Amino acid sequence: MLWFGAVIDKLVLWWYARLFSFLIAVFLSFPKRQRMSHNNGIGGEGWLKITEEPEFPEHDFFEKGAVFPVRIRHASATFLDDAMNCIRSISIKFAHNRYKSPFDLEMNTGETSLFWSAASFMQFAKKRNEKWGVEYVEYNRHYPEGLEGAKKAVRRHATSFYNLHYYAKTPFLFMGKDKIKRYAKYRIIPLEDVKESGLEYNISDWDMSNQRVLPHEKRGRNFLKYEYEDRIKRHGASYRLQIQVRTASDDEDPEIFNNMVPWNEQIYPWMELATFHIDKVLDWKESTLSVFSLNNMPKSLGVLPAKSIFDYNSLNYMRKHSELARKARILSLKIFGMVPPIPDNDNRNYSEWGA
Amino acid sequence: MDEKTTEIYKACLKETEIKYGYGDGFFKPRLAGINHLEVGHSKIISNPVTILLEAIFSFYKNLRRRVQKLNALLFPRRHHIYAKVKDSYVTGRLMHLDRAEMNVPIHNAEVELWARTKFTFQWKKLGVTVSDNEGNFEIRYTLREARNFFIRSIQLEIYQPTDVKYNGDRPSTTYRVYHCEKINKSDLIGLGYSVNTIALPLWEYRTDIDLPRAYFPENLRFTPEVYVQGREDALIQQLIPIELTKQKHLFQIKKEPGMLTLEDIQKDYPENLTLAMEKKLPGYTRGDEWFGFRMMNGMNKASFMPDKDKKGIYHVKFFGAGDYEHNNEYAFPDTDIEFEIHKDKTPLPVAITFTGPLNALNKDPFQTRTFTRNDGEDWLAAKRLARVCGAVCAEVDEHYTGTHVNTEQFAIAAFRNFRKNPVTWILFPHLKEVSLINAGADKTIIGGYLPTATALTTKGLVNRCRDILGVHNWKGWQPMEVINETHTYAKAENLFWNLLGDFMDFFFEKYEKDIKTFWNEVYFFSEDLVNHSVPVFLSELHVEKMNASKKERYERLKEYTHFQFGYHPEHSAEIVHGKSVAMSSITKSKTFTRDEDFNNLKDACRYAIMMATFSHTWINEHQYDDLGEILYSCGGLRFGEKESGVIGPESDPHIAPDLTRSTQMLWFTNFLSRTEYGFITRNEENDIHPYFIELLLKHKDEFMELGVDIESIESRTNI
Incomplete structure (x- = not known):
């Protein structure tokens, strides 16, 4: 009977992922021309070079010294106001294209996440209940890990997209040249040794759901995007892509896949994977049309298989299966035209377009 | 007391002794609780509709008990915990529900997580824990057990110890579910789920009174405790006859008060110790020896304070109304009774001094009057007043x-x-x-x-x-x-x-x-x-x-x-x-x-x-020994309108309690003395x-x- 249960679990997971993608496509991406969350962003392009002295196991894709074109997109989730208390992100693809690429990654600020499985993500989506910049009140009340993850992830006082630390959190497969099965986690940090900005300390549980701009806020709705644009125009922005690697074993604890539990850096240190330099900023249209997907990965670096909606790897499974929503948004943009840029007006605390 | 008097006393004591039987009568409605008794207009058995309702309620309670038994048989609560890897947890904090602030944690409370299956309605225990000193708890459980397809509902139960049971000399604590928190099955998604702070009105202190008293919420679901069934049964069994008697008197007082006398009321209630003694030794209960004996070994169990100057002389004091809010209907002066106590003899009163008003005319609170054995009828009246003051002090200070x-x-x-x-x-x-x-x-x-x-x-x-x-x-x-x-x-x-x-x-x-x-x-x-x-x-x-x-x-x-x-x-x-x-x-x-x-x-x-x-x-x-005869002692003697005030004879009905107060007093003393349950x-x-x-x-x-x-x-x- 165990196999039957396993099949049911897989079917439920598949159904969850497909249903979710379908609902997003039908109710959000197509009619509103929106991404699921990270609408407020700015893109850039440059070049990436794999480190000359890799400490991680040899891999066919990450050949030492290899150079790739890169396109990135920084964003604030989920509000259309840079001054709000938001999670900041970076998406990267190893190509100068809108979609096609051999390798894509999506990362957010914070070493841990706000959700940890497909089941928890659905709960997260269900319990958003946003109004005037206040959201996830119920979710934060009931899920202590989610609340802690949120506290660690938000960057209200970020001074630049550049000086933040971004983590992929959920591990991926890493099958090197030696064919030994390993898992990998990725992060992106500034090349220069600069202090991370925007970190919040001692946020009370009650205040966490309030992401509104502060009273007497002087920063504009687009200040982070403008800052990044100016930074790139002046001298560009250089980043480090780093990797953690651990070997798979038969008796491994499922908790190693838990994105709420960082791997011990003393045992699994962050190793240099590559550096990249962004020297060009993409305009609003190109940034909006850029699409990043975990399907853009070599098989040896792909998403780990998930067994059920409670499996920690189910999160990446869902990301991988949300292609329909991405396509629906692009189709909609083509049919109905580009969404307008976010205006520099005083309509603060909005997450909906058009305000 | 001499030997003969002692024998009579013992015989009277036996005659008026209160027995506690537990046999059931044919007609025996159960009460929801004795707290809804009312003075004067009791809701109990006052008309056929009530009787019928009580009977229906009784039937309902019996049925409910049987259903509960059947429920326990069909759906047992087994304490085996279904868990493989306890990969998730439910957390929260238990606090006392204070009206002003929430800062008192409930510690060491047992908290259990239970699930119920879909088709067979069986109970499955998922986890158990106890709260810590700060009221925090964390129940670890297996997520897949909770999210199993066959699970219908999940609930968090908070237990409160209510009783103790002994098996031989081995004690065990009985717990009851004090609070149940339903949890949506779909809300359990792994890692932690917080039910946050659960504030419970669990043995809260009353805030409307400057006394350490328990708060009983109107919502009976949160009542901190209930009477055991045996206690209710004993109450009902003993209460019915005296309740009917009181109802009869109240009806008569309402319709035709002139047809009822204090003697009639007294006769309708069971005979008490002083009445039984009076039958055998007329006048004895109003004598000095009985006065001293009852002060020492009766309900009052008075404290005999040695006189600082005179050897063999003791004082018993009852403090009256003083500065406490009082009415002007009843006398309640300070009372100082001087006793002489000889070796191995019953105390004998020598003098009684009252401080405070004894009539309706002079309200000076510091006026003093002393009575001695030589005061004839007034001495009898003084002892009566002293008994009454003693009874109020015993009830309010010692008893309550x-x-x-x-x-x-x-x-x-x-x-x-x-x-x-x-x-x-x-x-x-x-x-x-x-x-x-x-x-x-x-x-x-x-x-x-x-x-x-x-x-x-x-x-x-x-x-x-x-x-x-x-x-x-x-x-x-x-x-x-x-x-x-x-x-x-x-x-x-x-x-x-x-x-x-x-x-x-x-x-x-x-x-x-x-x-x-x-x-x-x-x-x-x-x-x-x-x-x-x-x-x-x-x-x-x-x-x-x-x-x-x-x-x-x-x-x-x-x-x-x-x-x-x-x-x-x-x-x-x-x-x-x-x-x-x-x-x-x-x-x-x-x-x-x-x-x-x-x-x-x-x-x-x-x-x-x-x-x-x-x-x-x-x-x-x-209580019934010393407060079971209206003219012997009571809750208060009325001032009346005469100058002699409360220093008057027992035959003066104007200073004795009125008819309603008399039947109520005998009802209460019977009720309190006769409806006991729970003996060591x-x-x-x-x-x-x-x-x-x-x-x-x-x-x-x-x-x-x-x-x-x-x-x-x-x-x-x-x-």
């Missing part, structure tokens, strides 16, 4: 305050804090139901009968209770000193106290390790006792600003009450909100550190059990430690010689 409210402050603190500590096993059986009966008394006695039948108003009664509670402390308390051979009350009290001490030694030695392990509960118990204790008696008064008469009165009052209640002010060292409070602290540490604290706990438990059992039983069961040696609920019973039974004859039937000592204050 000294046993009921005093025990309740221990009960609340114990039920709020003891869950795992073995002290639970000795305290709970003796402290249960006192808060319930006190809540009932608030309506029926303190807010009902007494303000209409005595000089004190409800406010006056409550303030007096608060003051008198200020001389009640477990530390340093000792039973009454035996004056001479005739002082049987003090002898019995000492004997019981010593046996209780033996039992405490036995119990604390046996469970010493666990008592020390769960010491945090003792700490919180002590903190609640002290923090909710009333201020030390008269400590809030500015005596220095009073006039000489008042100042002198308060000095006397303080001196006598300290003596009467065995209170030692030097032990009241705790300051709460800037006020010195009566209760002493047991421990100041959450973990066991000092042997002295262990002895403190033992002493506090011994004191609380003493008050709840022997001390209460004595007054309660002697009978152990009806199997909740008394067998060694305690064994100790008492071993000394049965010794007690009997002192006029105490050990079988009649209640295990708890529940009436």
